[in-house]
Amino acid sequence: MRPGLRENALIGGVTDVNDKDRPMPPLIAFAGALGGLAVVRWAYKTAVRINRELEEARMERVAEAARSGEIPTLRRDPVTGAYRPG
Numbered sequence: 001m002r003p004g005l006r007e008n009a010l011i012g013g014v015t016d017v018n019d020k021d022r023p024m025p026p027l028i029a030f031a032g033a034l035g036g037l038a039v040v041r042w043a044y045k046t047a048v049r050i051n052r053e054l055e056e057a058r059m060e061r062v063a064e065a066a067r068s069g070e071i072p073t074l075r076r077d078p079v080t081g082a083y084r085p086g
Contacts, residue, residue, distance in 0.1 A: 075086030 072085035074083040076082070077084055
């Protein structure tokens with residue numbers, strides 16, 4: 001050990017560490033991949049849930065409009081041949 005290295009480390013100084021050649025520990029890489037998969041799974045399930053809720057709300061509006069008779073039927077105009085609410 002070089003002289004003064006222990007004192008430098010105790011004081012909070014910088015020591016010589018060569019991290020360029022050291023690969024990432026496999027456990028950290030695995031934990032990162034697992035965490036990424038968990039986030040993707042959560043986002044997918046949330047998107048499916050939100051789309052289901054939106055579809056249910058849309059279907060309720062359509063059913064309510066049909067019950068109240070707000071949706072007029074279209075009838076063909078004999079003169080122009082165009083379909084109009086009737």
